[in-house]
Amino acid sequence: MGTSRLYVVKNIRELMECMYTSGGTINFGKELQYNNTKYMFKDKDQEIINIIKEIYDLNLEVMNRVYTNRSIFFSGKRVFLSEGQLKNILAIKNGKTINLDYKGEHYKDITVSLGNMPTSFYMFMKGDNLNIDMNGEISQAICENTGLYYLNNTLYLLSEKEKSDFIPLHRAFTKSKNNTISFKKSSINDVANFLIPKLKSISPIVIKDESVKELIKEEPLVTEFYLDKDKDRVTCDVKFNYGEESFYYNLENESKNIKEENQQLLNEKEVGVSEDIVIRDLVKERKTIEKLYGLGFKNIDKSFYIEDEDELVEFLTYGVEELAEVGEVYYSDSFKEIKILTPKSFNSSIRLNDSDLLEFNFNIEGISKEELKATLTSIKQKKKYYKLKNGSIIPLQGSEFKDIYSVIDNFDISISKLASGSVEIPKYASLYIDEKINKGALNFVTRNKGFKNLIDNIKDVKSNEYRVPEEQGEVLRTYQEIGFKWFKTLSQCGFGGILGDEMGLGKTLQAITFINSEKQEGNLKNKALIVCPTSLVYNWVMEFEKFSKDLRIVAVSGNKAEREILIENIEEYDVIITSYALIRRDFEYYEKMKFDICIIDEAQYIKNPTSLNAESVKSIQAKSKFAMTGTPIENSLTELWSIFDFIMPGYLKTHGKFNKNFELPIVKEKDDKALEELLKLIKPFILRRFKRDVALELPPKIEHKIVVDMTSEQKKLYYSYVDAYKDEMEQEIKEKGFNKSRMKILSLITRLRQICCDPASFIENYKGDSGKYHALYDILEEALENNHKVLLFSQFTTILGSIREKLNKKGINTMYLDGSVPSKDRMNLVKEFNEGEPSVFLISLKAGGTGLNLTSADMVIHFDPWWNPAVEEQAEDRAHRIGQKNTVEVIKLIAKGTIEEKIYNIQEKKKEIIDKVIDGEEHTELTLSSMNEKELEELFS
Template sequence: MYTIKSLAENDRNFRRFQDKLIDGKTITIPDFMFKEFLNIVKKNRIFLGDGFFYRILESEVIEDDIPIPFSLSSKKDDIILEAKSGMPEPLTQNEDVYLYGTAIYIPSVEQCERLSPYLKIFSATTKVSFAKSDENKILTQLIPSVQKVSNDLILSKEIRDKVVIGPVNFSFYFDKDKDISLLFKVSYEGHEFNYFDEYKDKVIYRDSNKEYEVFGVLKSLGFEEINGRMYFLRDDEDAFKFFKYEIEKLQKYGEVFYSERFKGIKDIKKSDFKGEVRKGKYNYFEFEFQIGDISEEETAKILRSFRDNLKYYKLGNGEFLDLEEASLKEALILMDNLLIEEELSKNLIQVPVNKGAYLEDYLEEKGLRYIQSCEEITEVKNRLKSIKDKSFQLPHGLQAKLREYQKDGYNWFRTLDFLGFGGILGDEMGLGKTLQTITLLLSKPNSKTLIIAPTSLIYNWKNEFKKFAPSMKIAISNGNKEERIELIKNYKEYDVIITTYNLLRRDLELYDMEFDYCILDEAQNIKNQSSLSAKSVKEIKARNRFALTGTPIENSLMELWSIFDFVMPGYLYNEKKFVTRYYRRLEEGPEILEELNRLVKPFILRRYKKSVIKELPDKIEKHLFVPLSDEQKVVYETYADYVKDLIQKKVEDSEFTKSKIEILAYITKLRQICLDPSVTMENYLGTSGKIDALIEILEQSIEEGHKILVFSQFTSVLKNIGKILKEKQFLYSYLDGTVSSANRMKMVDEFNMGPNSIFLISLKAGGTGLNLTSADIVIHFDPWWNPAVEDQATDRAHRIGQENIVEVIKLISSGTIEEKIIELQDSKRELISKVLGDDLSVGSFINTLNENEILDLFN
């Protein structure tokens, strides 16, 4: 009953016909359900009966192939195949269930299919005879066929001596004439023969499945059979891939043999590289080398293939060179980086002296000890490596005490200059690039220098020279065309001429002389190699060139190339080769940038504040003198002359003392013109030199990861700055007196913790009570009469909790009332601090000035 329930539950056909199948205690099992029935009851005791004459057999159900023993023997003219224990009896029409002995078998589908013809052959007998007339063919076909039905085949001694049954082994014999050919052989128990032939001495039971598998592998690799051999019928690229990657895979199938004529991939070892570096003519070393037995002509072709990013080169003798093999690649990289010309000639490379250190380092790092160097190149390397150990005497007349890292910068300048090399001083903003440069130029008396800087910085350079090297004669080429022509014509009267990028473009034809030095400040101005500025500065003739920039690379590697193309033309090759060699290959892996770094490292000196923090004070202060824009200058001078005449008249009319409030209004308007004339003139369409300078500083500071506070007394100016920042998509915060106390604290927290990099702050509203220690740069957009008020504002960042050096920049419009305010701050600082205190008002300050001091404000 259990069985009936199980069958009913597991077979929907049984459920459908169960009323017809069950008759009392008898169940009729349809043929198509018998196999499933056995699967259900196979764990129970089963008794088999046979019709009316019951052969009661206790049987078990076995779900496995049937172990049928066969024997194969030879008698006179026949070969006899015998089923030793008879054949199994099918219990279903589908022949998927068998009775064999006392067991019921449910064999695999494969055995059922292979067993079917044998059931017919042995239907009335246990022995089958085959004529010996074609014995080999019969044995070759019969033995594999029987073994597919049963693993139990016994061979008589006579047949066993004629038949080879064993595991297959493979051998691959490669040869090469015009094409790569292969003799593909199989072997059974030591009997080896061509895969495409029949073996005649023995009857071999061949493992056709395994043989065909390996044959398929060979075809997939590009081999085709022609007259009993296999030939590689693909191109050189596929042949190289076969030699490099695939041929070794055949070793897992069998043994691989090569003829003497067979040429695969040539093995290159480091010991195959021979060479010598010697002092050449002028400023060159000569690098002569040999790669094994490869000819000069083929060496040049190999290098050309490497430059074209090919992975291989096919030698004249048919061998391949793997251009990605480590030893060969190292040599080719060296050759490519040293070679200035497009083509290699006679295994000799003229190496510029400025690449001497790179060559020496490369030979040492890559272990190419078979290439001999020379003393001169070692000296160049040692000088560049030991800059900190060099101690050039500081020049007389330097009015500054250099910090240690600044002395290192000076020594770096002097070392490169001694060797005739240019370089890039890439110190972070605020570390004194200008001072280090001035120290170099002061140490070179009688030299002539051209400095090219942004318009906003030219007067700052002049003031820095005046401060640190007052003995030097400095001229600024910034007047009208006639004035500039006259100044440049008399350039020998000056130690240094300072001009702007814009004016250099206009005056380029005037600079046909040769300078000792050409210095670029904010050299990122030539980052676009196609710009007029870049093209113009590269036309200047100079014995040596240096570039100053806090951001040698802002967005693209090509910016670095453009600057190097100025400081040492050709050092990083021409633009096309640099693009091919580095720019387009950046995604190939870190080794590309590592190689470039090895080339440029000696010629870039870059320090960050955090790396020299022990040498820095907590706060670095500097004045940045900025010229007015051309339109701004006209407005300023016109209004200054007008006010000066009014005040002069009041002095003459003895009305000066009672007019100080009116005078203060004039001064305030003049100060606003210095910042942004548009806040006093509705229709002003010109630019502001100070705002332009501010934006440059902000862009560079953000690029370097800084946060900046910008203070101004005038909220109208701050709002105009905010509009520009918004247009440039800078994230900034803004605070003036209209912000409530609660919102002030919220804005402070958001700035300290959030993404905004700039905080515009009204001096009056934010000068006290704020903790903005996330900022490390403070910019005073306009000078205040009382320096103590500026100091209080600075202390929003420079206070307890600040972990970084704070840089304080005071922007001052050169040649204006702002410059006079700075002078008055210095002259009256003691009076302000000791007598009037920190609460000095503007009116109080004006009251400290006499008539002449006020009139002088407008000069």
């Protein structure tokens, strides 16, 4: 080894120790003092070093076991190799020259070569004997078991297959005289079928003289299969043809010859009589027979048969085509009577009828309604096939029937009605069915013009010619105009939808433009209803006043008497805006009304399908229903179902069926097919864009976390509480069980989170400090010096109050917002902050996560992490939204070595929920409520 010159490695074991154990330096000479940090080996040489390293490790293990210092596999510059190790090293040295000492023989500068030697064979007749010559010098077996042979200064390394063919021949030629093997005439048939194929595998040059060519014929194999029906079984005869010579497969002869070398067949020639000898491709014949066994055939004498009905159906459906790939297939008349009904026999159509419903039918040519019903029922029962009364078979495992059944199942189609004729299904099934026709297996389904036009309108929203009202024409961005057209298209088609644009992209403006357009076109006779969180009611009012002054707007709010007066005069208005809280209280009025449009904002407010919010909103009668949310899923797929249950009731079926068909398979079983089906159903009705894609003028958002060390007082307190809470939690679970202990565990976790921020938030006599306060002061000092405006979010209002007090003492003016601030006052606070002082806005996470436009701020601080990253992102997007001119910096303060670090890791995992389900990948559920006992215990570790 060396760099500019080579040095002999006199002690290989010492080199291994230097490289992998002790380190240090080995002095090879003036030009090489080796150490493992300075020098590296070339890739190929490193591969050899790796093999020697394996031997070195084994050497150490053996020495340790037998308690000896004496090396077992190393001796100075020698290392003892197993046959496998030698073979691996030689394979690495392919094409290179080496020196080899073997059994006292020295081979110098020989070339290593992988593969067969350059050998040729000559066959000729001498009297009644067939002779085979090996031309040239016979190679020398260096290590027969390893497949090492030496010839003409080259060391050949044979593969296992080459070795198995070559070794018997090499032995025979080595023992022979004059490099010739001789066979009697009676053995020529065996020579033709066994030996000649081996010769050809060893060398492409096998020369035959004329007498041998006349005696031994060489023709390509042509296989023929003869299929017949014998009562309830299918039979198959196999014939192997070589030119004019034919051979039937015969079980008796296979049994005789299965013990032959390489277990190849010698079959009795039963067709044709000839003195000629045929070279048969016995390997290919054997593979053909194995193919038949693989297709379910059994064997009697020279015939194969299938009588098991399941295997027979499988063969008739798929196996016949597989046989045709191997050889020529011939059918008897009785076999032809067996009918397999394929999709060519299917007839189906989908049309948009005059009742504005989809009309779907499906039938199979030549079968009755009763048998069609039985066939469809068999699919539901997951049977492999259905056998008709006339003996014909319908395979049921093809993708065509799977897609037919998915349509039946997803849209609750009655099998009895479908078998009897056409069925009407809701129009919202159109996109799903069209997807199955175009990309699935339902390409035999015909579509009428009305259906095609419906699909074209929905798929090509951009091209639909809807006029943007003049009031919004100048302010709409391109992507917002597409959103407006999306509203119009779905509404016109009778569908609902979810506008799931990322927060800050102007969902409100798109909805206002849609409502204004409907009013101008005379489609708002029954008014529009907007339902939103209490904090956003007046934000909607302001947006309408700003962008659509012609619409008559009323915010139904105030006390009960005030609301009753507004509701009594509701006919005077075009748009009614109210909150989730008030629609519950005033439901007796709203349930009697009919609306043209109902839009719910921050639709995650109905994520719990059993909540009063969800029940109240879902009872509203409206022609078009839309949901707006930047977080269609926060925690589970049930939330998505609940929103769809509002916009298009019944589309995703009942919650129980949705849970069975989608949520459990996707979340618990990671079922990709279930996910794919769900995405096909929901994607057409969700419009979701991201700032990075459509708001190219929006500055970036930079996120980073700052890990903060707690003060010594905090640490002592935190870890003492952790120990106490672990015992308390274990006792609680022991007494009440895990599920009944969740609320208690949550309260314990909350206390630990408060200690991470400020123990004084619940411990009255705590006089110590908080590490986070020090970090916050440093951040704010630098931020304010550089004229940044800051939004500071916390889950805990007590801690926000403490921060406010401490910052005021430091001369830092702040603004404060939590859930106690009335909706009207919120807008004034927002306006005041955006227009001037102060520079720090303290906001509770829940109160300020939605509806606020605070683009004057360019820094967001999360004082404490929350379980759900979507909630935090909503808060961040109060600043990072349309109108922002500066890069927004998001800082997360995380207490080192605490539960907060674990929460942060949970956040990172949960980000897959929206990104991967709503955007078409996969979904994993991870929420506090879904965590098991072990996972919750880890939070306290």
